[in-house]
Amino acid sequence: MQAISDExxxxxxxxLELSNVQKHFxxxxxxxxxxxxxxxxxxxxxxxxxGSGKSTLCRAINRLEPIDSGTVKVDGEPLPAEGKALAxxxxxxxxxxxxxxxxxHKTALENVTLGPVKVRGLRKAEADxxxxxxxxxxxxxxxxxxxxxxxSGGQQQRVAxxxxxxxxxxxxxxxxxxxxxxxxxxxxxLDVMVELAGSGMTMIVVSHEMGFARKAAHRxxxxxxxEIVETATPADFFDNPTSRxxxxxxxxxxxx
Amino acid sequence: MDFVIEQRTVILEGFWMTVRLTVLSGVLSLxxxxxxxxxxxxPIPPLRWAGAFYVTVVRNTPLTLVFVFSTFGLPRLxxxxxxxxxxxxxxxxxxxxxxxxxxxxxxxxxxxxxIEAARxxxxxxxQTLGQVVLPQAxxxxxxxxxxxxxxxxxxxxxxxxxxxxxxxxxxxxLQNQDASATFPLLLTTAAGYIVLTLFLSFSFxxxxxxxxxxx
Ligand SMILES: Nc1ncnc2c1ncn2[C@@H]1O[C@H](COP(=O)(O)OP(=O)(O)OP(=O)(O)O)[C@@H](O)[C@H]1O
Ligand SMILES: [Mg+2]
Numbered sequence: 001m002q003a004i005s006d007e008x009x010x011x012x013x014x015x016l017e018l019s020n021v022q023k024h025f026x027x028x029x030x031x032x033x034x035x036x037x038x039x040x041x042x043x044x045x046x047x048x049x050x051g052s053g054k055s056t057l058c059r060a061i062n063r064l065e066p067i068d069s070g071t072v073k074v075d076g077e078p079l080p081a082e083g084k085a086l087a088x089x090x091x092x093x094x095x096x097x098x099x100x101x102x103x104x105h106k107t108a109l110e111n112v113t114l115g116p117v118k119v120r121g122l123r124k125a126e127a128d129x130x131x132x133x134x135x136x137x138x139x140x141x142x143x144x145x146x147x148x149x150x151x152s153g154g155q156q157q158r159v160a161x162x163x164x165x166x167x168x169x170x171x172x173x174x175x176x177x178x179x180x181x182x183x184x185x186x187x188x189x190l191d192v193m194v195e196l197a198g199s200g201m202t203m204i205v206v207s208h209e210m211g212f213a214r215k216a217a218h219r220x221x222x223x224x225x226x227e228i229v230e231t232a233t234p235a236d237f238f239d240n241p242t243s244r245x246x247x248x249x250x251x252x253x254x255x256x
Numbered sequence: 257m258d259f260v261i262e263q264r265t266v267i268l269e270g271f272w273m274t275v276r277l278t279v280l281s282g283v284l285s286l287x288x289x290x291x292x293x294x295x296x297x298x299p300i301p302p303l304r305w306a307g308a309f310y311v312t313v314v315r316n317t318p319l320t321l322v323f324v325f326s327t328f329g330l331p332r333l334x335x336x337x338x339x340x341x342x343x344x345x346x347x348x349x350x351x352x353x354x355x356x357x358x359x360x361x362x363x364x365x366x367x368x369x370x371i372e373a374a375r376x377x378x379x380x381x382x383q384t385l386g387q388v389v390l391p392q393a394x395x396x397x398x399x400x401x402x403x404x405x406x407x408x409x410x411x412x413x414x415x416x417x418x419x420x421x422x423x424x425x426x427x428x429x430l431q432n433q434d435a436s437a438t439f440p441l442l443l444t445t446a447a448g449y450i451v452l453t454l455f456l457s458f459s460f461x462x463x464x465x466x467x468x469x470x471x
Binding site for chain 2: 062084087088090091093094097099100101102103104105114115118119160163
Protein backbone atom coordinates (compact mmCIF):
# COMPACT_ATOMS: atom_id res chain seq x y z
CA MET A 1 0.00 0.00 0.00
CA GLN A 2 2.67 2.44 1.05
CA ALA A 3 4.66 1.88 -2.12
CA ILE A 4 1.65 2.47 -4.36
CA SER A 5 0.64 5.76 -2.79
CA ASP A 6 4.26 6.94 -2.87
CA GLU A 7 4.43 6.16 -6.51
CA UNK A 8 1.22 8.03 -7.17
CA UNK A 9 2.48 10.99 -5.24
CA UNK A 10 5.71 11.05 -7.22
CA UNK A 11 3.86 10.41 -10.45
CA UNK A 12 1.58 13.37 -9.97
CA UNK A 13 4.55 15.60 -9.18
CA UNK A 14 6.29 14.94 -12.44
CA UNK A 15 5.41 17.75 -14.77
CA LEU A 16 7.76 16.61 -17.49
CA GLU A 17 8.90 13.10 -18.28
CA LEU A 18 11.28 12.25 -21.06
CA SER A 19 11.91 8.54 -21.54
CA ASN A 20 14.33 6.93 -23.95
CA VAL A 21 14.29 9.93 -26.29
CA GLN A 22 16.43 9.41 -29.39
CA LYS A 23 17.14 11.95 -32.10
CA HIS A 24 19.35 11.84 -35.17
CA PHE A 25 20.23 14.50 -37.70
CA UNK A 26 21.21 12.27 -40.58
CA UNK A 27 24.09 10.15 -39.30
CA UNK A 28 24.58 12.41 -36.28
CA UNK A 29 23.15 10.97 -33.06
CA UNK A 30 22.16 14.18 -31.26
CA UNK A 31 20.06 12.88 -28.35
CA UNK A 32 21.14 9.50 -27.02
CA UNK A 33 18.53 7.77 -24.92
CA UNK A 34 17.57 10.80 -22.82
CA UNK A 35 15.69 10.12 -19.60
CA UNK A 36 14.75 13.13 -17.55
CA UNK A 37 11.95 14.03 -15.19
CA UNK A 38 11.22 17.48 -13.91
CA UNK A 39 8.93 18.10 -10.97
CA UNK A 40 6.37 20.84 -10.64
CA UNK A 41 8.08 24.02 -9.48
CA UNK A 42 11.53 22.67 -10.15
CA UNK A 43 14.21 24.74 -11.85
CA UNK A 44 16.69 22.72 -13.88
CA UNK A 45 19.77 24.23 -15.47
CA UNK A 46 21.17 22.39 -18.49
CA UNK A 47 24.83 22.93 -19.16
CA UNK A 48 27.29 21.43 -21.61
CA UNK A 49 29.68 22.11 -24.45
CA UNK A 50 28.59 23.55 -27.78
CA GLY A 51 26.95 20.94 -29.98
CA SER A 52 26.12 18.65 -27.06
CA GLY A 53 22.40 18.76 -27.90
CA LYS A 54 21.04 21.24 -25.36
CA SER A 55 19.00 23.24 -27.87
CA THR A 56 17.77 20.08 -29.53
CA LEU A 57 16.62 18.82 -26.13
CA CYS A 58 14.60 22.00 -25.53
CA ARG A 59 13.12 21.87 -28.99
CA ALA A 60 12.24 18.21 -28.60
CA ILE A 61 10.33 19.01 -25.41
CA ASN A 62 7.77 21.15 -27.27
CA ARG A 63 8.23 19.29 -30.53
CA LEU A 64 9.60 22.13 -32.54
CA GLU A 65 11.89 19.27 -33.46
CA PRO A 66 10.33 15.83 -33.94
CA ILE A 67 12.05 12.95 -32.19
CA ASP A 68 12.92 9.53 -33.63
CA SER A 69 11.70 7.46 -30.70
CA GLY A 70 10.90 7.66 -27.01
CA THR A 71 8.20 9.67 -25.27
CA VAL A 72 7.79 13.21 -24.04
CA LYS A 73 5.02 13.64 -21.49
CA VAL A 74 3.89 17.03 -20.27
CA ASP A 75 1.71 16.82 -17.19
CA GLY A 76 1.08 13.13 -17.87
CA GLU A 77 -0.05 13.66 -21.47
CA PRO A 78 2.18 12.37 -24.25
CA LEU A 79 2.87 14.98 -26.93
CA PRO A 80 0.76 14.21 -30.01
CA ALA A 81 2.14 14.33 -33.55
CA GLU A 82 1.58 17.47 -35.65
CA GLY A 83 -1.84 19.06 -35.71
CA LYS A 84 -4.28 21.03 -33.58
CA ALA A 85 -3.75 18.88 -30.49
CA LEU A 86 -0.03 19.47 -30.65
CA ALA A 87 -0.49 23.22 -31.03
CA UNK A 88 -2.70 23.24 -27.92
CA UNK A 89 -0.29 21.21 -25.83
CA UNK A 90 2.62 23.24 -27.10
CA UNK A 91 0.98 26.39 -25.81
CA UNK A 92 1.39 24.92 -22.29
CA UNK A 93 5.15 24.92 -22.77
CA UNK A 94 6.62 28.38 -23.10
CA UNK A 95 9.89 28.98 -24.87
CA UNK A 96 12.37 31.83 -24.67
CA UNK A 97 15.01 31.91 -27.40
CA UNK A 98 18.59 33.10 -27.53
CA UNK A 99 17.73 35.56 -30.30
CA UNK A 100 14.45 36.80 -28.68
CA UNK A 101 12.44 36.26 -31.87
CA UNK A 102 9.86 38.94 -31.16
CA UNK A 103 7.35 39.50 -33.97
CA UNK A 104 9.00 42.50 -35.57
CA HIS A 105 5.81 43.98 -37.06
CA LYS A 106 3.98 44.06 -33.74
CA THR A 107 4.39 46.28 -30.67
CA ALA A 108 5.61 44.86 -27.38
CA LEU A 109 2.02 44.71 -26.16
CA GLU A 110 0.78 42.98 -29.34
CA ASN A 111 3.59 40.45 -29.05
CA VAL A 112 2.30 39.55 -25.60
CA THR A 113 -1.41 39.49 -26.49
CA LEU A 114 -1.24 37.54 -29.77
CA GLY A 115 -1.18 34.10 -28.14
CA PRO A 116 -3.85 34.73 -25.50
CA VAL A 117 -6.24 36.21 -28.09
CA LYS A 118 -5.64 33.77 -30.96
CA VAL A 119 -4.89 30.55 -29.08
CA ARG A 120 -6.71 30.95 -25.78
CA GLY A 121 -9.59 32.99 -27.19
CA LEU A 122 -9.32 35.79 -24.64
CA ARG A 123 -11.17 39.05 -25.33
CA LYS A 124 -8.84 41.77 -26.51
CA ALA A 125 -9.48 44.15 -23.61
CA GLU A 126 -8.80 41.41 -21.10
CA ALA A 127 -5.66 40.26 -22.92
CA ASP A 128 -4.41 43.86 -23.06
CA UNK A 129 -4.89 44.33 -19.36
CA UNK A 130 -3.07 41.12 -18.48
CA UNK A 131 -0.30 41.89 -20.96
CA UNK A 132 0.25 45.27 -19.30
CA UNK A 133 0.52 43.55 -15.92
CA UNK A 134 3.09 41.15 -17.34
CA UNK A 135 5.09 43.93 -18.98
CA UNK A 136 5.03 45.68 -15.63
CA UNK A 137 6.27 42.52 -13.97
CA UNK A 138 9.31 42.41 -16.28
CA UNK A 139 9.89 46.14 -15.74
CA UNK A 140 8.68 47.37 -19.12
CA UNK A 141 5.30 48.92 -18.39
CA UNK A 142 6.21 52.10 -20.27
CA UNK A 143 7.41 50.21 -23.37
CA UNK A 144 4.06 48.64 -24.24
CA UNK A 145 3.73 50.54 -27.52
CA UNK A 146 7.37 50.25 -28.64
CA UNK A 147 8.29 48.18 -31.66
CA UNK A 148 10.92 45.45 -31.09
CA UNK A 149 13.51 47.38 -33.14
CA UNK A 150 13.17 50.28 -30.72
CA UNK A 151 14.10 48.11 -27.71
CA SER A 152 17.50 47.03 -26.43
CA GLY A 153 18.37 43.34 -26.43
CA GLY A 154 17.69 43.01 -22.73
CA GLN A 155 14.32 44.71 -23.11
CA GLN A 156 13.41 42.52 -26.07
CA GLN A 157 14.24 39.41 -24.10
CA ARG A 158 12.07 40.59 -21.20
CA VAL A 159 9.18 41.16 -23.61
CA ALA A 160 9.80 37.64 -24.91
CA UNK A 161 9.54 36.33 -21.35
CA UNK A 162 6.28 38.25 -20.86
CA UNK A 163 5.00 36.80 -24.15
CA UNK A 164 5.75 33.28 -22.93
CA UNK A 165 4.18 33.97 -19.52
CA UNK A 166 1.01 35.31 -21.12
CA UNK A 167 0.09 31.76 -22.16
CA UNK A 168 0.19 30.75 -18.48
CA UNK A 169 2.47 27.85 -19.36
CA UNK A 170 3.02 24.91 -17.09
CA UNK A 171 6.65 24.84 -18.04
CA UNK A 172 9.06 27.43 -19.40
CA UNK A 173 12.07 26.55 -21.55
CA UNK A 174 14.95 29.01 -21.86
CA UNK A 175 17.55 28.33 -24.54
CA UNK A 176 20.60 30.45 -23.69
CA UNK A 177 18.43 33.50 -22.94
CA UNK A 178 21.38 35.76 -22.14
CA UNK A 179 24.02 34.61 -24.64
CA UNK A 180 23.14 37.23 -27.23
CA UNK A 181 23.17 40.07 -24.73
CA UNK A 182 25.76 42.67 -23.81
CA UNK A 183 27.11 42.11 -20.29
CA UNK A 184 25.26 45.06 -18.78
CA UNK A 185 21.91 43.66 -19.95
CA UNK A 186 22.43 40.13 -18.74
CA UNK A 187 21.55 40.86 -15.14
CA UNK A 188 18.24 42.59 -15.96
CA UNK A 189 17.10 39.40 -17.68
CA LEU A 190 18.52 37.08 -15.02
CA ASP A 191 16.78 39.12 -12.30
CA VAL A 192 13.43 38.47 -14.00
CA MET A 193 14.26 34.77 -14.26
CA VAL A 194 15.28 34.54 -10.59
CA GLU A 195 12.01 36.20 -9.62
CA LEU A 196 10.10 33.70 -11.80
CA ALA A 197 11.94 30.75 -10.26
CA GLY A 198 11.08 32.09 -6.81
CA SER A 199 7.40 32.32 -7.75
CA GLY A 200 7.27 28.56 -8.30
CA MET A 201 7.45 28.41 -12.10
CA THR A 202 8.80 25.16 -13.50
CA MET A 203 11.78 26.02 -15.65
CA ILE A 204 14.39 24.35 -17.80
CA VAL A 205 17.20 26.77 -18.47
CA VAL A 206 20.06 26.15 -20.87
CA SER A 207 22.66 28.56 -19.59
CA HIS A 208 26.26 28.81 -18.52
CA GLU A 209 25.44 31.55 -16.03
CA MET A 210 26.78 29.95 -12.89
CA GLY A 211 25.49 32.70 -10.64
CA PHE A 212 21.95 32.06 -11.81
CA ALA A 213 22.35 28.31 -11.41
CA ARG A 214 23.62 28.64 -7.86
CA LYS A 215 20.96 31.16 -6.89
CA ALA A 216 17.88 29.71 -8.53
CA ALA A 217 18.39 26.14 -9.74
CA HIS A 218 17.44 23.01 -7.87
CA ARG A 219 19.38 20.79 -10.19
CA UNK A 220 22.07 21.00 -12.82
CA UNK A 221 22.02 18.58 -15.74
CA UNK A 222 25.30 18.23 -17.58
CA UNK A 223 25.11 17.09 -21.22
CA UNK A 224 27.90 16.02 -23.51
CA UNK A 225 27.70 14.49 -26.99
CA UNK A 226 23.96 13.96 -26.75
CA GLU A 227 24.00 12.23 -23.38
CA ILE A 228 23.08 13.32 -19.89
CA VAL A 229 26.37 12.67 -18.17
CA GLU A 230 25.76 14.01 -14.70
CA THR A 231 22.91 15.37 -12.60
CA ALA A 232 23.57 17.14 -9.32
CA THR A 233 22.65 20.08 -7.13
CA PRO A 234 24.33 23.30 -8.32
CA ALA A 235 26.72 23.37 -5.34
CA ASP A 236 27.77 19.75 -5.83
CA PHE A 237 28.11 20.11 -9.57
CA PHE A 238 30.22 23.26 -9.61
CA ASP A 239 32.35 22.40 -6.53
CA ASN A 240 32.65 18.60 -6.84
CA PRO A 241 31.85 17.37 -10.34
CA THR A 242 32.18 13.59 -10.43
CA SER A 243 32.53 12.76 -14.14
CA ARG A 244 35.73 13.37 -16.01
CA UNK A 245 33.88 15.14 -18.81
CA UNK A 246 32.19 17.57 -16.43
CA UNK A 247 35.50 18.31 -14.74
CA UNK A 248 37.17 19.06 -18.04
CA UNK A 249 34.22 21.22 -19.23
CA UNK A 250 34.15 23.22 -15.99
CA UNK A 251 37.88 23.80 -16.04
CA UNK A 252 37.46 25.27 -19.53
CA UNK A 253 34.63 27.67 -18.71
CA UNK A 254 36.20 28.66 -15.40
CA UNK A 255 39.55 29.52 -16.94
CA UNK A 256 37.93 32.45 -18.81
CA MET B 257 -5.26 66.84 -81.76
CA ASP B 258 -8.77 68.17 -82.37
CA PHE B 259 -9.86 64.66 -83.25
CA VAL B 260 -8.56 63.39 -79.90
CA ILE B 261 -10.52 66.04 -78.01
CA GLU B 262 -13.60 65.35 -80.10
CA GLN B 263 -13.40 61.64 -79.27
CA ARG B 264 -12.51 62.09 -75.61
CA THR B 265 -15.51 60.23 -74.21
CA VAL B 266 -14.73 57.17 -76.29
CA ILE B 267 -11.07 57.32 -75.27
CA LEU B 268 -11.99 57.78 -71.61
CA GLU B 269 -14.36 54.84 -71.85
CA GLY B 270 -11.50 52.77 -73.21
CA PHE B 271 -9.33 53.71 -70.28
CA TRP B 272 -12.15 53.05 -67.88
CA MET B 273 -12.24 49.48 -69.23
CA THR B 274 -8.46 49.27 -68.77
CA VAL B 275 -8.86 50.36 -65.15
CA ARG B 276 -11.62 47.81 -64.57
CA LEU B 277 -9.61 44.99 -66.11
CA THR B 278 -6.56 45.98 -64.06
CA VAL B 279 -8.34 46.34 -60.73
CA LEU B 280 -10.42 43.19 -61.02
CA SER B 281 -7.65 40.94 -62.28
CA GLY B 282 -5.23 42.63 -59.87
CA VAL B 283 -7.33 41.83 -56.82
CA LEU B 284 -8.05 38.29 -58.02
CA SER B 285 -4.36 37.70 -58.85
CA LEU B 286 -3.32 38.93 -55.44
CA UNK B 287 -5.69 36.46 -53.77
CA UNK B 288 -4.98 33.51 -56.02
CA UNK B 289 -1.24 34.25 -56.20
CA UNK B 290 -1.07 34.31 -52.39
CA UNK B 291 -2.90 30.98 -52.20
CA UNK B 292 -0.36 29.56 -54.67
CA UNK B 293 2.54 30.95 -52.62
CA UNK B 294 1.13 29.39 -49.46
CA UNK B 295 0.75 26.08 -51.30
CA UNK B 296 4.39 26.30 -52.31
CA UNK B 297 5.57 26.64 -48.70
CA UNK B 298 3.04 24.44 -46.93
CA PRO B 299 4.06 21.16 -45.28
CA ILE B 300 1.94 19.00 -47.64
CA PRO B 301 4.12 17.80 -50.57
CA PRO B 302 1.33 17.31 -53.20
CA LEU B 303 0.17 20.91 -52.69
CA ARG B 304 3.75 22.13 -53.01
CA TRP B 305 4.15 20.20 -56.25
CA ALA B 306 0.85 21.50 -57.63
CA GLY B 307 1.89 25.09 -56.86
CA ALA B 308 5.30 24.65 -58.46
CA PHE B 309 3.76 22.98 -61.53
CA TYR B 310 1.26 25.79 -62.01
CA VAL B 311 3.91 28.48 -61.81
CA THR B 312 6.31 26.65 -64.13
CA VAL B 313 3.66 26.14 -66.79
CA VAL B 314 1.81 29.46 -66.65
CA ARG B 315 4.75 31.78 -66.09
CA ASN B 316 6.49 30.36 -69.12
CA THR B 317 3.48 30.61 -71.44
CA PRO B 318 3.04 33.80 -73.51
CA LEU B 319 0.09 35.84 -72.30
CA THR B 320 -1.47 35.79 -75.76
CA LEU B 321 -1.64 31.99 -75.59
CA VAL B 322 -3.29 32.19 -72.17
CA PHE B 323 -5.85 34.53 -73.74
CA VAL B 324 -6.43 32.10 -76.60
CA PHE B 325 -7.02 29.27 -74.14
CA SER B 326 -9.42 31.42 -72.14
CA THR B 327 -11.47 32.98 -74.99
CA PHE B 328 -11.53 30.02 -77.40
CA GLY B 329 -10.76 27.04 -75.15
CA LEU B 330 -13.27 27.64 -72.37
CA PRO B 331 -16.30 28.06 -74.72
CA ARG B 332 -15.45 24.64 -76.14
CA LEU B 333 -16.00 23.28 -72.64
CA UNK B 334 -19.44 24.89 -72.75
CA UNK B 335 -18.23 27.65 -70.45
CA UNK B 336 -19.68 30.87 -71.80
CA UNK B 337 -18.89 34.28 -70.38
CA UNK B 338 -18.56 37.73 -71.87
CA UNK B 339 -15.25 38.61 -73.52
CA UNK B 340 -14.49 40.88 -70.56
CA UNK B 341 -14.82 37.95 -68.16
CA UNK B 342 -12.59 35.78 -70.33
CA UNK B 343 -10.05 38.59 -70.38
CA UNK B 344 -10.14 38.85 -66.58
CA UNK B 345 -9.72 35.08 -66.28
CA UNK B 346 -6.73 35.09 -68.63
CA UNK B 347 -5.08 38.06 -66.91
CA UNK B 348 -5.67 36.54 -63.46
CA UNK B 349 -4.34 33.12 -64.40
CA UNK B 350 -1.23 34.70 -65.86
CA UNK B 351 -0.53 37.39 -63.25
CA UNK B 352 -1.13 35.01 -60.32
CA UNK B 353 1.98 33.04 -61.22
CA UNK B 354 4.09 36.21 -60.91
CA UNK B 355 2.36 37.31 -57.71
CA UNK B 356 3.00 33.82 -56.31
CA UNK B 357 6.74 34.03 -56.83
CA UNK B 358 6.95 37.55 -55.41
CA UNK B 359 4.92 36.65 -52.31
CA UNK B 360 6.93 33.46 -51.87
CA UNK B 361 10.15 35.44 -51.80
CA UNK B 362 8.54 37.65 -49.16
CA UNK B 363 7.58 34.60 -47.10
CA UNK B 364 11.15 33.35 -47.30
CA UNK B 365 12.43 36.67 -46.02
CA UNK B 366 10.55 36.32 -42.72
CA UNK B 367 12.94 35.33 -39.91
CA UNK B 368 12.74 31.61 -39.19
CA UNK B 369 13.02 32.38 -35.48
CA UNK B 370 9.78 34.36 -35.52
CA ILE B 371 7.95 31.49 -37.17
CA GLU B 372 9.31 29.19 -34.50
CA ALA B 373 8.23 31.63 -31.79
CA ALA B 374 4.72 31.66 -33.27
CA ARG B 375 4.58 27.86 -33.23
CA UNK B 376 5.96 27.83 -29.70
CA UNK B 377 3.06 29.91 -28.35
CA UNK B 378 0.71 27.37 -29.92
CA UNK B 379 -0.39 29.10 -33.12
CA UNK B 380 -1.41 26.50 -35.70
CA UNK B 381 -0.09 26.69 -39.29
CA UNK B 382 -2.88 28.91 -40.61
CA GLN B 383 -2.60 31.50 -37.87
CA THR B 384 1.19 31.50 -37.96
CA LEU B 385 0.80 32.35 -41.61
CA GLY B 386 -1.96 34.92 -41.19
CA GLN B 387 -0.66 36.67 -38.10
CA VAL B 388 3.10 36.52 -38.44
CA VAL B 389 4.30 35.42 -41.88
CA LEU B 390 2.05 37.07 -44.47
CA PRO B 391 1.83 40.53 -42.85
CA GLN B 392 5.62 40.71 -42.90
CA ALA B 393 5.93 39.08 -46.31
CA UNK B 394 3.61 41.63 -47.95
CA UNK B 395 5.45 44.54 -46.36
CA UNK B 396 8.69 43.22 -47.81
CA UNK B 397 7.39 42.76 -51.36
CA UNK B 398 5.44 45.96 -52.06
CA UNK B 399 8.09 47.25 -54.54
CA UNK B 400 8.26 44.07 -56.67
CA UNK B 401 4.46 43.70 -56.46
CA UNK B 402 4.18 47.21 -57.86
CA UNK B 403 6.15 46.07 -60.90
CA UNK B 404 3.88 43.07 -61.34
CA UNK B 405 0.79 45.29 -61.28
CA UNK B 406 2.32 47.81 -63.70
CA UNK B 407 2.98 44.92 -66.06
CA UNK B 408 -0.64 43.85 -65.55
CA UNK B 409 -1.93 47.33 -66.42
CA UNK B 410 -0.10 47.18 -69.72
CA UNK B 411 -0.94 43.53 -70.31
CA UNK B 412 -4.63 44.43 -70.31
CA UNK B 413 -3.95 45.79 -73.82
CA UNK B 414 -3.68 42.19 -75.08
CA UNK B 415 -7.44 42.11 -74.58
CA UNK B 416 -7.64 44.30 -77.70
CA UNK B 417 -7.18 41.25 -79.85
CA UNK B 418 -10.07 39.54 -78.09
CA UNK B 419 -12.85 42.04 -78.70
CA UNK B 420 -12.64 43.96 -75.44
CA UNK B 421 -13.01 47.68 -75.86
CA UNK B 422 -10.16 48.81 -73.64
CA UNK B 423 -7.84 51.74 -74.28
CA UNK B 424 -5.62 50.20 -76.95
CA UNK B 425 -8.49 48.83 -79.02
CA UNK B 426 -10.20 52.21 -78.94
CA UNK B 427 -6.94 53.66 -80.22
CA UNK B 428 -7.00 51.23 -83.14
CA UNK B 429 -10.60 51.95 -83.98
CA LEU B 430 -10.21 55.69 -83.93
CA GLN B 431 -7.03 55.45 -85.93
CA ASN B 432 -8.97 53.72 -88.67
CA GLN B 433 -11.54 56.49 -88.65
CA ASP B 434 -8.98 59.24 -89.11
CA ALA B 435 -5.53 58.18 -90.20
CA SER B 436 -4.10 61.68 -89.81
CA ALA B 437 -4.80 61.52 -86.07
CA THR B 438 -2.53 58.51 -85.58
CA PHE B 439 0.24 60.40 -83.83
CA PRO B 440 -1.88 62.40 -81.37
CA LEU B 441 -3.87 59.25 -80.62
CA LEU B 442 -0.74 57.24 -79.92
CA LEU B 443 0.65 59.95 -77.66
CA THR B 444 -2.63 60.31 -75.81
CA THR B 445 -2.91 56.59 -75.25
CA ALA B 446 0.71 56.28 -74.10
CA ALA B 447 0.18 59.21 -71.74
CA GLY B 448 -2.95 57.55 -70.41
CA TYR B 449 -1.04 54.37 -69.54
CA ILE B 450 1.69 56.40 -67.89
CA VAL B 451 -0.86 58.27 -65.78
CA LEU B 452 -2.42 54.98 -64.69
CA THR B 453 0.87 53.29 -63.82
CA LEU B 454 2.29 56.36 -62.09
CA PHE B 455 -0.82 56.54 -59.97
CA LEU B 456 -0.34 52.87 -59.13
CA SER B 457 3.35 53.34 -58.22
CA PHE B 458 2.52 56.39 -56.14
CA SER B 459 -0.24 54.59 -54.21
CA PHE B 460 1.95 51.58 -53.54
CA UNK B 461 4.93 53.59 -52.33
CA UNK B 462 2.63 55.51 -49.99
CA UNK B 463 1.30 52.20 -48.74
CA UNK B 464 4.85 50.98 -48.29
CA UNK B 465 5.77 53.96 -46.16
CA UNK B 466 2.62 53.65 -44.11
CA UNK B 467 3.14 50.02 -43.19
CA UNK B 468 6.95 50.12 -42.96
CA UNK B 469 8.28 48.45 -39.84
CA UNK B 470 11.02 50.28 -38.00
CA UNK B 471 14.10 48.06 -38.07
N1 LIG C 1 18.59 21.26 -38.09
C1 LIG C 1 19.76 20.59 -37.94
N2 LIG C 1 20.24 19.83 -38.94
C2 LIG C 1 21.38 19.13 -38.81
N3 LIG C 1 22.14 19.14 -37.70
C3 LIG C 1 21.72 19.89 -36.67
C4 LIG C 1 20.52 20.66 -36.74
N4 LIG C 1 20.35 21.30 -35.56
C5 LIG C 1 21.42 20.95 -34.80
N5 LIG C 1 22.24 20.10 -35.44
C6 LIG C 1 23.47 19.50 -34.91
O1 LIG C 1 23.12 18.77 -33.75
C7 LIG C 1 24.11 18.93 -32.75
C8 LIG C 1 23.48 19.44 -31.48
O2 LIG C 1 23.04 20.77 -31.72
P1 LIG C 1 22.42 21.69 -30.60
O3 LIG C 1 22.05 22.98 -31.23
O4 LIG C 1 21.36 20.95 -29.89
O5 LIG C 1 23.65 21.90 -29.61
P2 LIG C 1 23.77 22.88 -28.39
O6 LIG C 1 24.20 22.05 -27.22
O7 LIG C 1 22.57 23.68 -28.21
O8 LIG C 1 24.99 23.80 -28.83
P3 LIG C 1 25.25 25.36 -28.54
O9 LIG C 1 25.78 25.48 -27.15
O10 LIG C 1 26.27 25.72 -29.57
O11 LIG C 1 23.95 26.08 -28.76
C9 LIG C 1 25.18 19.83 -33.32
O12 LIG C 1 26.23 19.01 -33.78
C10 LIG C 1 24.49 20.52 -34.46
O13 LIG C 1 25.40 20.80 -35.48
MG1 LIG D 1 22.09 25.74 -28.51
